Amino acid sequence: xxxxxxxxxxxxxxxxxxxxxxxxxxxxxxxxxxxxxxxxxxxxxxxxxxxxxxxxxxxxxxxxxxxxxxxxxxxxxxxxxxxxxxxxxxxxxxxxxxxxxxxxxxxxxxxxxxxxxxxxxxxxxxxxxxxxxxxxxxxxx
Numbered sequence: 001x002x003x004x005x006x007x008x009x010x011x012x013x014x015x016x017x018x019x020x021x022x023x024x025x026x027x028x029x030x031x032x033x034x035x036x037x038x039x040x041x042x043x044x045x046x047x048x049x050x051x052x053x054x055x056x057x058x059x060x061x062x063x064x065x066x067x068x069x070x071x072x073x074x075x076x077x078x079x080x081x082x083x084x085x086x087x088x089x090x091x092x093x094x095x096x097x098x099x100x101x102x103x104x105x106x107x108x109x110x111x112x113x114x115x116x117x118x119x120x121x122x123x124x125x126x127x128x129x130x131x132x133x134x135x136x137x138x139x140x141x
Contacts, residue, residue, distance in 0.1 A: 037100065054077060073097065073099070107128065
């Protein structure tokens, strides 16, 4: 019965360090090097919208290989603050790269179009024409 529920045998022993270890693991688990994507079915194509605020167009690459579409980007941000009155100076730099891959089965890879505007990457992914007839009559010989 205890195998079916999440139960720790030594839960009665208080260990503050375990609490900090779990907090650190949860903090870094939620900070993924990724970006958010919405995919909509527009009947004849799929529309993929990826949020990439603060990324320059030149730092985004879209590759199709082996039946997968891979979107990669890198972000570089430098800020510097100086206060001559107090002599305080602060510099912060942040760099990061991220990528995501998507399966391209059922997509005409040669007709994919991309547009990047205001931090949103939009990809039009045309569907392959795999229409099956709804009904047909078979002649008897």
